[in-house]
Amino acid sequence: MTALFPGSFDPVTLGHLDLLKRGVKIFDNIIVAVLHNAAKQPLFTVDERIAMLKSHVECMPNVQVQAYSGLLAEFANKQKARYILRGIRSEADCAYELPMAQANRQLGQASEKGLETVFLITDPAYAHVSSALVREAAAAGYASGFDDKVLEQWVSPYVKNMLKNKYNANLNLQKQIGG
Numbered sequence: 001m002t003a004l005f006p007g008s009f010d011p012v013t014l015g016h017l018d019l020l021k022r023g024v025k026i027f028d029n030i031i032v033a034v035l036h037n038a039a040k041q042p043l044f045t046v047d048e049r050i051a052m053l054k055s056h057v058e059c060m061p062n063v064q065v066q067a068y069s070g071l072l073a074e075f076a077n078k079q080k081a082r083y084i085l086r087g088i089r090s091e092a093d094c095a096y097e098l099p100m101a102q103a104n105r106q107l108g109q110a111s112e113k114g115l116e117t118v119f120l121i122t123d124p125a126y127a128h129v130s131s132a133l134v135r136e137a138a139a140a141g142y143a144s145g146f147d148d149k150v151l152e153q154w155v156s157p158y159v160k161n162m163l164k165n166k167y168n169a170n171l172n173l174q175k176q177i178g179g
């Protein structure tokens with residue numbers, strides 16, 4: 001059984017990694033599918049997001065990391081994956097995930113084996129953690145010179161350093177252009 005674990009991962013959080021660790025106990029193989037959406041302006045490039053993810057799955061032989069664009073159901077078909085793994089943190093997540101899962105199930109009917117979404121509830125320690133929260137705290141924190149150790153409650157030290165480089169580079173650029 002192969003599952004896709006799709007997302008923007010901008011950046012990957014400890015919540016994502018917890019789901020992945022639990023997912024490998026359920027599925028034989030997991031493909032972490034990183035959305036490359038040319039219409040969106042993510043903080044990290046797709047290559048940076050893939051590098052961050054790869055650094056965490058090196059010791060997980062049944063986990064691969066790949067970029068995709070366009071329809072997730074199409075990518076699942078190409079990869080011969082019949083399952084999508086997603087996490088649920090809250091009621092708001094349910095409202096966001098249910099139509100997506102219904103749509104993916106219908107789109108997946110084009111392949112004879114179908115496409116099911118499997119949800120895992122998030123560990124309560126990460127119920128409030130999102131990539132958006134991490135980006136917001138890092139942006140404001142680095143601008144005001146905080147002790148970035150606090151970010152390690154939400155992301156790995158590797159990702160924290162990527163955030164530090166990104167925001168310090170952005171701050172230097174703003175200073176140069178007088179922003």
Ligand code: PNS
Nearest residue numbers: 006007008009035070071072073103104
């Ligand atoms: O981490 P995110 O941003 O919540 O992940 C959302 C994601 C990337 C899984 C979803 O937006 C997606 O797969 N987009 C690609 C287009 C698609 O297939 N959408 C679902 C059916 S309409």
